[in-house]
Amino acid sequence: MGLLTAGEPLSWAETKKYADFVRREGAKQFVRLWRKHLNSTGAALFWGDEIEYILVRIDPETKEASLLLMAAELLPYLQWEETHSPPGTPIEMLWRPEYAAYMIEGTPGKPFGHLPEYLNTVEYNMQRRRDLVQKRLPENCYIMCLTTFPRLGCPNFTYPPAPPTPNSGASRSIFYPENAIFGAHPRFKTLTRNIRERRGSKVAINLPIFRDVNTPNPFIEDLTLYHDGKDPSATSAALPDHVYLDAMGFGMGCCCLQVTFQGCCVSEARMLYDQLTTICPIVMALSAATPAIRGYLLDVDCRWGIISGAVDDRTEEERGVKVA
Known part of the structure; x- marks a missing residue:
């Protein structure tokens, strides 16, 4: 993920x-690299997975789940x-910080390589990673593969x-605390602030509410509970x-x-891209991985719309809200 290591x-x-x-200069660099590698052949196919894990604590008395700020x-x-x-020593697994202090x-x-036998090692490596983290966690705390914590943004x-x-x-x-951002590396808070x-203005993400017979129509949340009204x-x-x-x-x-x-x-690389372009949206929809956030059920399938809104740094003019 290109973490800053100096400066x-x-x-x-x-x-700006x-x-x-x-x-x-970025465009020039891309053109130079493209020309350099356009006709390159002979490299092997390599691939690998990256899993972002979530840390969860279960209160032993109330059985309530919360995100563990322990990364x-x-x-x-x-x-x-x-x-x-020592340099050159084979390492079984690598670990990196992520945006949140609970990730x-x-x-x-x-x-992994292109041979079929590599497929036999993928699940084992994934399990080893989970086991290593779980052994380091306190009692009643767990490493989980959840896309979105359902109560993300709720009080406490x-x-x-x-x-x-x-x-x-x-x-x-008004929902997401500063301490939930990973603070041991300057990248994440700098990105957020910039x-x-x-x-x-703050980013604004609006996700359609999932409707059933008991959902108010229109659904309008009372957000005055979350701020003092000064802003x-x-x-x-x-x-x-x-x-x-x-x-x-x-x-x-x-x-x-x-x-x-x-x-x-x-x-x-082009062939792989073209094949995966048609498969990925289908798999993402089938995953239904983001059914709830801030304690509400959502009418969305995956995190794509949430992430795109979370990093939308366009000005009002660029978004067409205001004429320049």
């Missing part, structure tokens, strides 16, 4: 000074083999409890018949399974 990220005010330069404590233990082994990302130590959905800070912090969310500052724009983007979300964490705080391929040549 400090730039604020939006600093970044170099925006044109980055766009121009920063876990990662040094999980990365010990990688950081303490971790695990991958195989090296990519984290452990330890962390209140939102709508008047300060990176996101200014998107909000470039956009000129009139705190909930002004909320739409009727939708569940309103106002932070990058609602999208980037979702988990998923991703698979990355390296084709042996450009032609094979």
